[in-house]
Structure formats: C-alpha cells, structure tokens
Amino acid sequence: MENQILLNDIVNAIENGELQAYYQPQYNAKKGVVGGAEALVRWIKSDGTIVLPKDFIPILEENGQLSVVDWFIAEEACKTIKLLKSRAVRISVNFGREHAHDSQFIEKLDKLVETYGIDKSLLGVEITESDVATDKQDVIEWVNKIVAAGYAVSIDDFGSGMSSLSFVKDVPATILKIDRSFLADNCQTERGKMTLESVFYFAHRLHLLTVVEGVETESQLQFINTCDCDYIQGFIFSKPLEKSDFIRMCIEEAPVEIGTMEPFEEGAVFEQVKILIDSVYKKFQLIKFANISKNSYTFMRYEDFMNTTIPETGSYDDCLRRIVDATVPESQKDILNAFNRKSLLEAYKNGERRVMRIVYQRDENNELHKVAIEDYFMESERNNDVYVVSFIQNLDFEDGTYV
Template sequence: MKKKYLLNDIVDAMETGELQAYYQPQYNAKKGVIGGAEALVRWIKKDGTVVLPGEFIPVLEEAGQLSLVDWFVAEDACKTIKELSDKAIRISVNFGREHAKDDQFVDKLDKLVQSYGIDKNFFGVEITESDVVADKKEVIEWVCKIEAAGYMVSIDDFGSGMSSLSFVKDVPARVLKIDRSFLNDNCLTEKGRITLESVFYFAHRLKLLTVVEGVETQEQLQYINTCDCDYIQGFLFSKPVPKSEFLWMCREEAPVEIEAIDPFDSQSAVFEQVRVMIESVYKKFQLVKFANISKNSYTLMRRDNFLGTEIPETGTYDDCLKQIVDKTVPESREEVENAFNRKSLLDAYAAGKKKVLRIAKQFDENGEIHRVGIEDYFMENEGSKDVFIVSFLQILDFDDSTYV
C-alpha cells in the first residue's frame, strides 16, 4: 500500500508552520481550574485540512525519526511556558522510548529548558505504558535520570494494554495517567466502578498524582471525583486547542463549575466512604498499630510524631510495647506492661473481651507529661486462628473549655 505522506512532507510541514503544537488542559478535579496540560502535535494544512496523527506518526516511527516531532513539540511547550510567565502551569510532552537510547537526552532537555529561562518544574515528560513494557530495564534507567534532573515524569495511557501493576512500582514516575478505556461503561456498571476504584487506591498508596484521560460526561466526572482524582483531562472541559486559545484560557478563563458531590450518595463509591473513614481515624489518633499477637509482630498504620518516640514501622510486638512502657511514668509502668503484654492480651481474648483500655501518663521528648489513651481492639480473621489487634494511641490533653 502506497504511503499517503513521506518523511520529506512532514519535515516541510514543520518548516512552514503547518505542524503545530496543540494543548489539552488538565483541570483540578475539585476546583475546576487549569492545573496542567498535555502538548500534542497537529498537522493543519494551509487549506484548513487536518491531517490526523495516525496518518503521519507511523511514517516517522518507521523512519526512526519520531524524535524530530518530540523535540519540535518540546520547544513549543517551552515557548508557551515562557509566554505564560507568572500564569505558567506544568506542560507535559510525550517522548518515545527511542530517546532512552540517547545518552545525551537529559543534557539536551536541560539546554532547551535553560535556553528559554523557564523553571524545569513547569516541564513534564510523558512516557507511555507500552514503552515501559517494551523496554522495561532501559526505560526505567532513562526515567531515573530524568527524575534525578528535576523533571516530573508521567506514565501515560495506564491500563490501555496488557499492563502489570509491578512495572508502575519499579518506574520512578510521579504521575499516573489513567487511560480512557476505564471509562468505556460511563462508570455505570459495578465491575467498571470497582476496577477504577482499585486503580486509584493503588495510585494513592504509591503516592502518585492521578490524571484521568477521556472524561466526556458528567456521570464520569462525578464518579471519578468520589475516587479522589487530582486532575481531569477530556472533552467535558476542553478539547486540544491551538496555542493562542490555550494562552487565553490560562490567563483569562473563569474556573469550570464543578457540581457538589455527596461521598455518601448511593451512587458514589464505597471506596470514598472507606477513605473518609480512614482519614477521620488518622486525624483522631496519633498512632495506629496492627499486630499479630500470636506471631509477636506488628506494623504501624499511622505514626504522627507520637510523643517524640521513634517507633520502627514494623518489628516484634514485645519491642514495641517496651518503648511504650518506657515512655510511661514510673508508677504506672507495671500496670501498662501487665495490661498489654501478649499473655494478658491472649487471656483477655480467650475470656471473650472485645478490647483492652488504659489511660496512662507518659513523657514526651521534652520531659513533659501527657495523658494517653491506649486502646487495643481484637479483630476476627476467618482465615487464621491467630489473634490480631488494632491498637489506637491518643493524646488526651484537653483544655478546660472542652468540659461541659
């Protein structure tokens, strides 16, 4: 089949200004303001004919010259960031995996960004999920260099292919762009919602910023917001636009109105309800601990500078209790030890108790004394005969106005 366009046609289009960078804004999902953008390439002929990327990008790929367009768009993004001045937002540019073979990539990017005198925090690098999967080791090393140089890397099109969650763990990116394929059912089916919730939970646990692509309906937007998404990219807010229009949007456009969402509405995600509940628990208690009493082990789920105590994230339950006892005033140490040692807890569980509670006085790092509530709740696990607890420690220093 004869190719419609040749490489020379594309190069000519770059030189004559027919090849242009378009920008699709990414909106803060809660505030409705532009918080970022993706730079895309468009071929607009002099007669107004639009040549879709699918018609000319494969030509560049086959010729091994896709980097020409990548750098062309990157330079236009730098110009745009500079023109926005104090209204600048982060603009991300797609770079294909062939750049991973270029040892000078970061140096070239640094020189480009420096030549326009812009802050590199405003320039983002996007790599596609398929590129990571295709050359995992090489691409990961490349991303490490980009991040080390101070640029924010996004994984684009997550979920579009046969992806494995493990590669996201290994790639030191800071943004996960969730592919539009997750929205195919308009977030109306239970399976679709659960799948999307799981992706967000996974991203949040890895402390990744999230961007959802392809948002086109209010139903999608409302459901996505129950999952605590950071940014929305899609036709519901804006299609990709020419540079002049994008500059106006960043400088002048009013925030998009976002409808209020009730996280406990029957159509909202159970995930959001759980998230709100966990946040509430974390606000109330300075230390939350999960422990297997039978196996003498624990893991901290929450640790907020509890009395200045440096308790390790995980370890033996006995060692953790010793640190808590050591913080207790001398006259109460024996009582705390006797109440919360593993034998006492196992006996309390065997006796059918649901919890063990004590309020003791403890020292902080400055020697000041505080009242501290220590609550251990026994947890059932049908899959194990071991005895588990969730332990909550809360500083109970209330001023006089608290009491009525």
C-alpha cells in the same frame, strides 16, 4: 520511498508552519483551574486540509523517524511556557521509545530549557505502556535518567494494555494518566466504579499524581472526584487548543465550577473509606498493628507526644517497655500486666474482644497527659497468629467529655 516522502513532507510542514502544537488543558479536579497540559501535534496544510496524527505518526514511528516531531513539539512547549511567565503550568510532551537509545537525550532536554530560560519542572515527558512492553529494560533505564535529571515523567494511557500493573511497578514515573477506557460505562455500573476506585487506590499507594483522560460527562467528573483525582483532561472542560487560545485560557479564564457528588448516597466507596479513615485519624493520635504471636509491630498512625521515643516498627516487647516507661509509676504495673504478650494471648483465648486501660503518661518535657490505650483482637485467614490493633487516644480535655 513512500515513507521517505512522508518524512520530507513533515520537515517541509515544520518549515512552512503547517505542523503546530495544540494543548489540551488538565484541570485541577478540586479547584477548577488549569494545572497542566498535554502538548499534541496537529498538521494543518496551507489549503486547510487536516492530516490526522493517526495517518502519519505510526508511519514515522515504525521507521524510527518520529523524533523530529517530538523535538519540534517539545520546543514549541518551551516557547509557550516562556510566554506564560508566572502563569506557566507544566506541559507534557510525548516521547517515543526510540529516544531511549539516544545517549544525548537528557543533554537535549537541558539545552531546551536553558535556551528558553524555563524551570525544568514545567516540561514533562510522557511515555506509553507500549514503549516499555517493546523494549522494557532500556526504557526503564531511560526513565530513571529523566527523573534523576529533574523532569516529571507521566505514564500515558494506563489501562489500555495487558501488563499495566507491572509497567507502573517497574517505571519510576511521577504521574499516572488513566486511560479513557475506564470511563466507557460513564461511571454508572458498580463493576466499573469499583475498577476505577481500585486504580486510584493503587496510584495513591505509589504516591503518583493522577490525571484522568477523556472525561466528557458530569457523571464521570463527579464520580472521579470522589476517588481523590488530581487532574482532569477531557472535553468536559476543554478540547485541545491552539497556542494563543491556550495562553489566553491560562491568563484570563476564571475557575470553572465543579459539581460534587454526595459520597454517602452514590456508592462512592473510595470517598467513604477516605472519610472514615480521616475521622479515625482525628480521634486517635496513634494507631498500631501488632502480631503478638511473632512479637512484632508497626505504626499506621504516628502523631502523639510519644512519637519521638518509639520507633515506627520493631519488637512488640520493646514497644511495650517504652510505653510503660512513659507511664506514671503508679500505673506502670497495670499497663505491663494488661498488655504483655502472655496476658493478651490469654485474654484472646478466653474470648475477650479487647483490652483497655486509661492511664497518665509524661512526655519528654515532663508534662502529664491522660491517655486511653485500647487493644482489639484480630484474626487472619492465612495463619493462626493473633493480631491486635492498638488505638491510643490523648484525653487531654475536661472531665466528663469522654464517656
């Protein structure tokens, strides 16, 4: 009976305007401008009493009655997006796992965005790890349908549970919201920094946008930015705002100034590695990994005049043949003799660290290019195969520049 009374109270609160949507901005971590928001529910009674979400959301969720609140907040978000017009940003709404069993969920979302005439890319859906842990397969299928329908899906509170990696691996989300628990040490300990850097590396490899929740200090902000974070959500920029204040912020507020951390002085390994890789990419237009014992290769970097003639992966022998074909006739024999697998294995056996040649090659337009080809030998702890990392650099500049 108590639970039913609460549900009736919630419905009455909606009708009386006591239930409200608040918006916590998500700031673009590079530009300092609002790039999104999370819609949150607030229950403010007519006498001014505030009922905290933790005092009514769990009860509604336990009884499968939270959808009333979810859809109310979703509609409020659509109204706000419409009011923002050209200044609209994506607003994400929390939807509990009970919606995974609603066969008309996508239809309801579509009807909302059509009613308010907004772009569906501006209305996001947030789910939590606990949703998947409880009803994994149904939720995964549900998320697949949401993404296929054109809506962005955020994984909320990443890192707050024990199966987070598996959760992200299986759910086709587009945004990863990193839980505030990763900031508990204020980004001051080496262990904490390394853990957070690993989370960002994981997210980037999966091509996920990142949002960090609960950012409150300058130290946290500066370190997070060395990890190439996309959006910041936290009190350092803004607490959750009522609709009028949020709209005013999106329309009128100037970009905030974001301080930067010196990556080479603060132990920001992620940023240091990123700068290193960027510099290597600038120097070498083509980088190739090859297992010459197994006759295979794959490209890591692939911006060269030969990139239209060589597949990104395949057999090493075939790749070498294509490189030889692009080389001027007088150098073809030298390239073939130096870089065939038998010669490379012999050079490795003799203790050489690299094999290098500078030759001329022609592109598909028959234009001549001076090119340096360098193969460095690498070993693996897992097997006895011989690996090489190939760096191919275009030397089309004045003589004497490259020494």
